[in-house]
Amino acid sequence: MSRPTIVKALVWKEFRQIAPLFWAVLGLGGGLNLLMIMLLLLASPGGSGVISPYSFIVMPIIFATGVGVLLVSVEKENRTLQWLQGMPVSSAQIAKTKLMVAVVSLIATWALSLLMLWLFRIVFQGQTGITKPELDSLSESYFYPILFPTVSFFLGFAGLALAWRVSSPIYALLLLVPVTGFVWIITELFKFSSRPLFAETLDSSSGGWGISVASWAVGMVAAAVYGWLASQRDLAARTASAPWLSLLGESTKSTVAPPQWWRWESVPQNSALLWQSARQNWLPWSMLTIVFFVGVWMCGVIPQIGGYNDDLSLRDFDRYASTLLALLLGTYMGWFLGSLVFQENNVANRIRFFADRGVSPTRVWISRHWIPLVILLVATSWRSIASRSFAYWEGFDSQVILADSICFFLAALGIYALCQWWSQCIPSPLLSAITSPLIAGIFIAYGLFALLMFEAPIWLLGVSLTLLGVATWSQMKAWMDRAFDWRFFGGHAAWLLMAMVIPLLPGIWTMLNTRGMDPNIRTALETTWKEGSESDDSKLGSRMHLIQRNFSESQTIDKVQKRFENNEEIRAEYLRYLQSDEDRAVLLGLRSSDLVRFCLAELSRSQSEVASDASDVRVATYRSIVNGIYELIRQFRLTGSLMAQDHSEILEIALLRECKATSAREWLGDDLLRKIVVFLADSDSRDKARKYKLSRAWKTQAQYQRANWFTDWGYDFGGYSLPFTTKIPSFPGMLRKSCERDELAAKLWKLINSTFPNEVTALRKEIDPTGRIDQVSDWFEATAYINTRDTLYSYPGSHWRGNWETEAKALLLTLDSNPSTSNDRGGR
Amino acid sequence: MNDVIKIEGLEMRFRGCEALRGVDLSVQPGTVYALLGENGAGKTTMIRILTGFQKPTAGTCRVLDMDPSKKEDSLKIRQRIGYVSDSPALYDWMTVGEIGWFASSFFAEGFVDRYRASIEQYELPSDRKIKNLSKGQRSKVALSLALAHDPELLVLDEPTSGLDPLVRREFLESMITVAATGRTVFLSSHQIAEVERVADQIAILHKGRLQLVGNLSELKESISMVTVSLTDPLVSLPDPSASSKILAEINEGRQKQFVVQGGGDEAAEFWKNCTGVASVRIQPATLEELFVACTRGDSKYAHRKSESGNAGRLSMEAQRS
Known part of the structure; x- marks a missing residue:
């Protein structure tokens, strides 16, 4: 051990003293930011600018708030400063070292916070350097970037000054908030009053920020100077009492007469405890209450200064800012009342x-707890009274004010519950008070996480905070006995764990009780998907899935036809493609819904023309259109999405209608008619196509969801975009969504495999065993009713197991029983 | 040789009380000087003034020929003295070794070696944090820190508080060794028996006034306890001759005890001849009896003493006589 220099020894000592705060702020601040980043990334996947530098400024600001107090007040309270004064070291040397360490450590905190921001951006956003919006905002004012460091140095110096001046660390910390608020108000008023001055010469934004920086810098210098004077006075030898005191006779009294209350009768224990609590804390409580009352009063009065006149009104300080400030004041109260409870x-x-x-x-x-809670209630009442009296709640009625008051009380109570718990957990009074805002921030972020990611009901957060109150009660004996052992901290950790788990329970319960898919159906879907994947045509399917709405009742054939007629060139082009075997594949590039509408329109028109005048040309055209649709349907069966399959079945129904027409044999010819009917009656082939499309839709969606767990909330099921009960990206929501998808796939699979003769019995058995569906029409059948009745037209399998399938088979039987003559085979 | 400590007419008033009321005191080099007094007598206030923590209301004070109330002098004084307060507050997050290393920066070379030797002597673990030490161990650390720079004057406020008897004995013996090397020890204590063993000079402070000051052995020789048994408790005894100074009177039923400075035999003989006196017994007074007599005895004598000047002057006169 070599002998160090005085400066080295003092600097080493000061840095060791602030090390717990330094690491606590960086650790808790980093944790808070990490939590918020994770939350924001989950809630807003791929969002740019998620990692805001403002949340990293919190760390140096909190550190600046506590560093001065920690450097001086704690030493004063522990009387180590007195020991140090007993050493041959000058008071100037002690004060200088503390000042220097405060500055250096604050700079280090800034550096590490910014480094953390830089690393987080690289890790979570793959982005280095400054973003464009930030660059733009910086270019608006050169003063803006130095505002926050200036404020932090003001806080550091003011904290030091107050710590030298005030004996209690908590009081010094408590006073720092109104002192800072005072400087802020002076700054804002100065900015406001000098607005006309700089408006003509400077850019208003730069000028405003410049005045802010200048004001805080003046405050910083004033705090440093005052702190220096206070330190020298505090470290100097205590002066004797003023000689004039002896003139008053006070100093000559060697004994003091017993005060009057000595003759009081003994008081009940509860009263004594309340008296002790009030006597001990009356000063900070009074300060808090005064600051709050004045602050809330100002929130009410300032917006009214000058009304809404452009020249005089403090428009920047409108009622919303007032509400925010009142909430901050409530948080301030909750923070300190909570911190003082045990410390x-x-x-x-x-x-x-x-x-x-x-x-x-x-x-x-x-x-x-008794008196702090009463103070919170009184503060809430004052908030309510102020809201009514100052009438700045323009447009808000008494119910809104009541709701505001309740919210205010609950917010302050929540912060209070957190801070009182934290103040019992951390044996160091000052460290717990300084880091309380960070803990509150972490809990708020966690609360948001529970609300958003686990769909926690908000009242459960209240239960969690209540548990923290119970935690301090359960650990009260250990705390009173100063038994800071593993049982004490383990007990608190257990209560904390319970408080954190409780909001997640409903979500976890939902997840545990979400039924999975029938394993047999899952296996069958997997097998079908694997068998069909060799002939997969995902390219076409991906182009087809864009449809938003299917063909519906409101869009009649006439309207569709009219749309095409409005552009005869396109219609003629499409018609040529439909009739041509070589070019027909071009139509598959259209949206399947548009193609269906086009085909139906052309079929309808052609049939009408044939019905009015069955000339050979018209019949030939009609036949070529029917044949083209038939070929399209065949191609749809081989490829395309689940939605394209459904759309092709609409065309199948349309073809069946044509085949059932009385003149069908005449217009279509026997060969074409038979070919189509045989095709339509082949339900095995159709079911095979359905099964494959269904399995592919199910598998593709599952794969996509697995790969993009939180990044995309669109629900593409074989081209369908389905509404689900889950609207937010929560864990139970994601699981529920997966299960809803599986349930839909399972129901559709059962429907395909049902052996019931028609859709009504199939529906009753597989889809709606409880009979909640009242009526089943031919058009909106079966699975249209799955999950919701509001969007009947946008569900898969709308025509599966419909009557038309039975009719197709019956038609084939009819054709078989009445074979046409050879003359009829070619029709007309 | 100049006095190490020289106090004249020292007064200290706080709001609502007078801690010191015109104290005169001088401490010779190479002595162990014990300041005795009950709680609230003003001992700690006097020590705080000596070490420059407090400025007196009135009077002068010089330590090592410097004025502790002057800022520049107080730093020099602290370089040359070792001071342990009544409840030393150390940095409890430092280890025993670290605090020695830290304190060494304020003093000349050799501090660390002496400190290490001291903590080894006290069997203190150098790597243990101070917050994990017992009260006695903390006191040992504070003493080691105060002694490690080999100070000319040791100022100790209740130094043995919290120490076990063995260490207390060792410590007090080491004070004699310190004094033998020409250094001065100024200590305040309640441990009268132990002070009696090591102190050369004592001063008894009571309610801000010095009641008794002097060389311990001479005081013990000159002061005797005279016990007078009366036939009737209401009998009043006249004062003896001027050569006998009654420091205190203690009444216990039919017995009256007098602490008499100088001429104890004459006083006993004088009372033996008074009416109503059954018997008179005389014995040498212990320091504890002196202390009790000075702090608990009949206040009329204390009052009388204060009227006649201050106790220091009185004792000097007694010594001369």
Whole structure:
């Protein structure tokens, strides 16, 4: 051990003293940012600009808030400063070292925070450097980037000054908030009043930021100077009492007469505990209440200054800013009231007084919470009264004000519950008070995580916060006995775990109770998908899946026909493709819904023309259209999506209608008619195509969802975009969605495999065993009713197991029983 | 040789009380000087003034020929003295070794070696944090820190508080060794028996006034305890001759005990001849009896003493006589 220099030894000591705060702020701040980034990335996948630098500024700001107080007040309270004064080291040297360490550590915190931001951006966004919007905002004002460092240095110096001036660390910290608020208000008023001055000479934005920076810089210098003077006064030898005191006779009194209250009768224990709590904390409580009352009063008054006149009104400080400020004030109250609950008794082991006298921990616990809760209620009442009295709630009625008051109370109470728990967990009073805002931030982020990702009901968060209150109650005896062992911290950890798990329980319960798919159906779908994948044509399917709505009742054939007629050139072109064996494949590039509409329109028109005048040309055209549709359907069966399959079945129904027409044999000719009817009656081939399309839709969606778990909430099931009950990207939601998909696939699979003769019995058996579907029409059949009745037209398998399939088979039997003559085979 | 500590007319007033009321004191080099007094007597206030933590209301004070109330002098004084407060507050997050290394920066070379030897002597683990030490061990660390720079003057406020008897004995013996090397020890204590063993000079402080000051052995020789048994408790005894100074009177039923400085035999003989006196017994007074007499005895004598000047002057006169 070589002898260090004084500066080296002092600097080493100061850095060791602030190390817990330094690492706590960086650790908790980093954790908070990590949590928020994860949450935002999950909620907004691929979103740019997710990692905001503002959330990283929190760390140096919090550190600046605590560093001054930690460097000085803790030493004063532990009396180590007194020991240091006993050493041959000057007061200037002590104060200089503390100032220097505060500055250097603050710079280090800034550097590490920005480094963390840079690393997080690289890891989570693959982005280095500054983003364009940030660059743009920086170019708006050169002063903007130095505003926050200036504010942080102000906080650091003001914290040091208050710590030198005030004996208690908590009081110093408590005073720092109104002092900072005072400087902020002065800054804003100065900005406001000098707006006309710089508006003509400077860019208004730059000028405003410049004034802000200048104001905070002046505050920073003033705080540093005042802190220096306060330190020298504090470290100097105590001066004797003023000689004039002896004139008043005070100093000559060697004994003091017993005060009047000594003659009081003994008081009940509860009253004594409340009296002790009030007597001990009256100063910080009074300060908090005064700051809050004045702050809320200002929130009400300032927006009214000058009304809404452009020249005079503080438009930047409108009622929304006032509401925000009031909420911040409430948070401030909750923060300090919560931090003071246990830590004021922790100072110098005051709580041992109660422990040594066997006072019930429950009684002490209640007496610590009683008055702070009353203060919170009084603050809420003042908030409510102020809202009504100052009438800045333009357009808000009394119910809104009541709701606002309740929300305000619950928010302040939540922060209070967190901070009181944290203040018992951390034996160091100051460290717990400084880091409380970070803990509150982490809990808020976690609460959002539980709300969004696990669909937690918001009242469960209240239960969690209540559990933290129960936690401090359960650990009260250990805390009173100062038994800071593994049981104490383990107990708190267990309560914390419980508080964190409880909001997740409904989501976990949902996940555990979400039924999976029938394994047999899963295997069958997998097998079908594998067998058919060799002839897969995903290219076509992917182009087909864009359809939003299927053919519907509202879009009559006439309207569709009219649309095509409006552009005769295109219609003629498409018609040529339909009739041509070589060019027909071009039509497969169209959206299947458009193709169906086009085919139906052309079929309808051609049939009408034949019905009015069955000339050879018209019959030939009619036959070529029918044949073209038939060929299209065949190609659809071989390829395309589930939706394309359904659309092709609409064309099959249309062809069946044509085949059932009384003049069908005449217009179509026997060969074409028989070919089509045989094709339509071949339900095995159709079912095979359906099964493959269904399995592919199911498998593709499952694969896509697995690969893009949180990145895409579109639900592409074989070309269908289906509405699901889950609207937010939560864990149970994702699982529920998967199960809904599996359920849909399973039901459709059962429907295909049902042996029932018609869709009504199939529906009743496979889809709707409870009979909740009232009526089944020919048009909107079976699976149209799955999940919801509102979007009947956009569900897969709308025509599966429809009557038309039975009719096709019956028609084939009819044809077989009445074979045509050879003359009829070619028709006309 | 100049006095190591020289105090004249020292007064200290706080709001609501007078801690020191015109104290005069001088400490010779190479002595072990014990300041005795009950709680609240003003011992710690006096030590804080000596070490420059407090500025007195009135009076002068010089330590090692410097004025501790002056800022520049107070730093020099702290370089040359070793000070242990009544409840030393150390950086509890430092280890025993670290705090020695840290404190060595304030003093000349050799501090670390002496500190290491001291903690080895006290069997203190150098790698243990101070917060994990017992109260006695902390006191040993504080003493080691105060002694490690080989100070000319040791100022110790209740130094043996919290130490076990063995270490207390070792420590007090080491104070004699320190004094033997020409250094001065100024300590305040409640441990009268132990102070009696090591102190050369004592001062008894009571309610801000020095009641008794002097060389311990001479005081013990000159002060005797005279016990007078009365036939009637209401009998009042006249004061003896001027050569006998009654420091205190303790009444216990038919017995009256007098602490008499100088001429104890004459006083006993004088009371033996008074009416209503059954018997008179005389014995040498212990320091504890002196202390009790000075702090608990009849206040009329204390009042009388204060009227006649201050205790220091009184004791010097007694010594001369």
